[in-house]
Amino acid sequence: MSESANAAPESAPVESQARHVVYCGVCTLPPEYCEFGGTVKKCEEWLKTNHPDMHARIYSEEALAATLSTLSVDAQKRAERDSLKKQAKAEAAEAREQEKKMSAKVLIKRVERSKRKYVTAVSGLEAHGLELKKVAKELGKKFATGSSVTKVPSGGEEIVVQGDLSDEIYDWITGTYGDIPEDNIDCIEDKKKKGSGAGGPA
Structure with missing residues (x-):
């Protein structure tokens, strides 16, 4: 027993x-x-x-x-x-x-929404293997502003950050994601034209 x-x-x-x-x-x-x-x-x-x-x-x-x-x-x-x-x-x-990654462009676009109101749109990051929602969250925290992923008419997606932050986002991307060649990152401006005035230099 x-x-x-x-x-x-x-x-x-x-x-x-x-x-x-x-x-x-x-x-x-x-x-x-x-x-x-x-x-x-x-x-x-x-x-x-x-x-x-x-x-x-x-x-x-x-x-x-x-x-x-x-x-x-x-x-x-x-x-x-x-x-x-x-x-x-x-x-x-x-x-x-x-x-494909080396040739993929990242566009940082300053968009004027209304008088002195801007947003910064970032597109092309997904081609470099980045998850847009995660990057949008990081950008929102980094710059203490609204940041979200939205669909674009062409069918893709982009990150829209509240505020005129083109230069700051450029510096942040090149510093955080060093495997993206700087030559592949372009800053452009999408400004509403209000008509050019006459009398400019000839």
Whole structure:
């Protein structure tokens, strides 16, 4: 009786243990399956930074040699070709995305709404991978003013900030998001014309 009573506590911790599964921060698969995605290189870098012990276990020379040894010569060649193809495809997609970002324009436009009342509209940030609602919130806090995301007639969206803040927003974007080239950021003015007066310089 006393023996069975003593045995119960020993088995209890085993039942309460939960298995902790790590998921890759790049492809979202468990690290053991990252090789089936197209971002193996990035996955490996992420794992090395965040879980060095697991990286050493999966990507050590011994582990890779053991995996290859279970494959036939033909299968090894196929696996190597497939891996190179996936890597090349992922790199090409990344290069296209980078090229798209490098050419995408960010427009900061001062708009006159009424006499001496201005708003500043910012468009093109989404092409650089930024979430407009989050940036609008940051701008509102930074400049203590109203800031919201609105739809534009062309079908896209822009951030509208209350006040004439073109220069300040330009400085803030270049300082906060350094990966956006300054040459890609343009400040323009959308001012209501009231007719030009005569008598200007000839």
